[in-house]
Amino acid sequence: MALLDTDLSLARDSYYAATAPRGADRPALQGRIEADVAIVGGGLAGLSAALELAEHGRRVVLLEARQVGSGASGRNGGQAIHGLACSMGQIEAQLGLDEARRIFAMSIDALALIRSRCARHGIDCDWRDGFLGVAVQEGKARGLYDDAERLERLYGWQQRPIERADLPNWIASPRVRGAVYDARSGHLHPLKYTLGLARAAEQAGAQLFEHSPVTALVEGPEPVLRTTQGEVHARQVLLAGNVYLQGLVPALQARIMPVGTYIVGSEALTPERARALIPCGAAVCDNNWVLDYYRLSADHRMLYGGRATYSTLTPLRMAEGLRQRMVQTFPQLQGVAVAYAWGGFVDVSMNRAPDFGRLPARGHVANVYYLQGFSGHGLALTGLAGQLVAQAMAGDAERFDTFARLRHRPFPGGAHLRTPLLVLGMAWYRLRDSFW
Incomplete structure (x- = not known):
């Protein structure tokens, strides 16, 4: 135990x-x-x-x-996103394109189900529309745009590619090299x-x-x-x-396998300072294999996750390590204290x-x-x-x-x-x- x-x-x-x-x-x-x-x-x-x-x-x-x-x-992390953790190509290889399309469509039904249950049962969970998929390297930015184009061509799922010059209007991070925006995914208080x-x-x-x-x-x-x-x-x-x-x-x-993932929550920011970090208000996740994910809470805190571990051991200085990653992504948060730090295990299949x-x-x-x-x-x-x-x-x-x-x-x-x-x-x- x-x-x-x-x-x-x-x-x-x-x-x-x-x-x-x-x-x-x-x-x-x-x-x-x-x-x-x-x-x-x-x-x-x-x-x-x-x-x-x-x-x-x-x-x-x-x-x-x-x-x-x-x-x-x-x-x-509170991010409700289209698709699966694996690529749809993985599903196509096993079941073929038609069945992969059925599974992808069901992942979209899953987003609608959250909204309908919240409305039907009066669940106030701080839902907010919008997801921003980002890349922090040039090569991965090309892959991000290619994946979005393939998802639209084969599955009819449209996302908005963000031009490099327009990135600061969506996310104010010097690390981000590319982004696509999905208006129909979103985030909530899980x-x-x-x-x-x-x-x-x-x-x-x-x-x-x-x-x-x-x-x-x-x-x-x-x-x-x-x-x-x-x-x-x-x-x-x-x-x-x-x-x-x-x-x-x-x-x-x-x-x-149990895979540990960890999150820090910053001290509360002013609404204006928080909005300047992610002007579009979306949840954000990069497309690295070992990825970072983050979003703003309803009370204007940065909730920043990552540092996945595969040994069931909590990383040393977990909170400080994630704070440093948060500041690397948003240098504007230098000096902002971490008020919460927690984690847990997700179940990952091969x-x-x-x-x-x-x-x-x-x-x-x-x-x-x-x-x-x-x-x-x-x-x-x-x-x-x-x-x-x-x-x-x-x-x-x-x-x-x-x-x-x-x-x-x-x-x-x-x-x-x-x-x-x-x-x-x-x-x-x-x-x-x-x-x-």
């Missing part, structure tokens, strides 16, 4: 936790309970599924090991959104239990989830815990494509579903994934199975060597980012 302990310590100074009051904790599961669907994981994917299922009259029980939204769902989804799911009739880590899954025609103090008997199960499943299903765990499917069943219909592998690009897609798996559980699996056809391999090296091998591989990509 060391990973959980490390991750918990990274959450203590979260800007999101400081600005989104939770209220009282939900109770832990006690005794035996029955449900149509039992869900493991109180993040965006699990909550989205719980909401969809409960709204369609299913008896839903959700088990969360800590608190709802305590993992990546409540601590991420914990406010996650807690809003939890309230909506409960209002629809779902039962949510916190501080209820699942210790065993008993598969069969009516699977059982066991905790230290109770158990849930269900007709169907959804595993939506990602890297926090802690070995519950070893075959799934082998296909994802090919960075999402990994959805069902566990193999013996002698009965497959009834244990899973959602994982969002690879740091899940703020919007997790919501759609919950909707897709709810539809599949109700008998309409067409959209879910489009994703389920993607092939995934375990990370090489087994339980002991896969982390060192990944660290070495990412060192190579960092070096490549420096020169290209």
